[in-house]
Amino acid sequence: MSQATVTVPEKPPVKPVWSAKDLAFTAMFAALIAVCSWISIPTAVPFTLQTFAIYCALECLGGKRGFYSVLVYILLGAAGVPVFAGFSGGLGVILGTTGGYILGFLANAAVYWVFEKFPNHEKLWMRLTALVLGTVLCYVFGTAWFMYVYAKQVEAVDLATALSWCVTPFLGSNVLKLALAVILSDRLRKYVKF
Numbered sequence: 218m219s220q221a222t223v224t225v226p227e228k229p230p231v232k233p234v235w236s237a238k239d240l241a242f243t244a245m246f247a248a249l250i251a252v253c254s255w256i257s258i259p260t261a262v263p264f265t266l267q268t269f270a271i272y273c274a275l276e277c278l279g280g281k282r283g284f285y286s287v288l289v290y291i292l293l294g295a296a297g298v299p300v301f302a303g304f305s306g307g308l309g310v311i312l313g314t315t316g317g318y319i320l321g322f323l324a325n326a327a328v329y330w331v332f333e334k335f336p337n338h339e340k341l342w343m344r345l346t347a348l349v350l351g352t353v354l355c356y357v358f359g360t361a362w363f364m365y366v367y368a369k370q371v372e373a374v375d376l377a378t379a380l381s382w383c384v385t386p387f388l389g390s391n392v393l394k395l396a397l398a399v400i401l402s403d404r405l406r407k408y409v410k411f
Contacts, residue, residue, distance in 0.1 A: 242286075242411055243285050243286050246277070247286045247289035268395075272395050272398030272402075273402055274326075275347075276398055276402030277406065280326065280329040281330055282411075284326035287322050294307070294311065295307070301319065318363075324354045325348075325355045344399065348395055360376070
């Protein structure tokens with residue numbers, strides 16, 4: 218009586234959730250966001266290049282890796298590493314009046330990531346829509362946070378005042394940073410396989 222041989226199908230190789238390349242680019246863009254947050258452009262209302270780096274991270278890496286770059290940046294700052302504007306860091310910055318805008322960067326990245334689920338997400342108009350909506354959400358969350366913390370620490374301010382202090386002066390520079398980030402990222406992707 219002969220014995221039958223049983224063939225066991227081979228398991229396909231397990232693909233890692235994150236490759237070394239993913240980790241390297243995520244860390245690199247987290248560092249870029251930190252460096253750009255230290256660069257202050259002296260204008261009538263000084264601004265940093267922090268949001269420019271966030272837009273670049275999303276445009277170059279996509280929503281998922283871009284989101285994690287922003288998350289790593291925020292966690293480093295929360296742990297006390299001086300990665301925020303003015304070489305600051307620590308939970309005090311995040312819990313302070315402008316901390317909502319820092320946390321709002323995550324909302325910005327999350328919107329971009331969600332938009333990648335839609336058809337034609339790679340089209341320029343879809344990418345711009347995702348970046349603009351994410352920025353608006355960042356402004357909404359950051360301004361609400363500012364009003365709450367400022368009222369607790371100093372005094373209550375109305376929405377118009379909060380917007381005139383925290384949003385209106387930065388609208389023009391953010392539009393410029395967004396446009397430059399999209400143009401630069403499009404060119405970079407021709408030469409670098411992110």
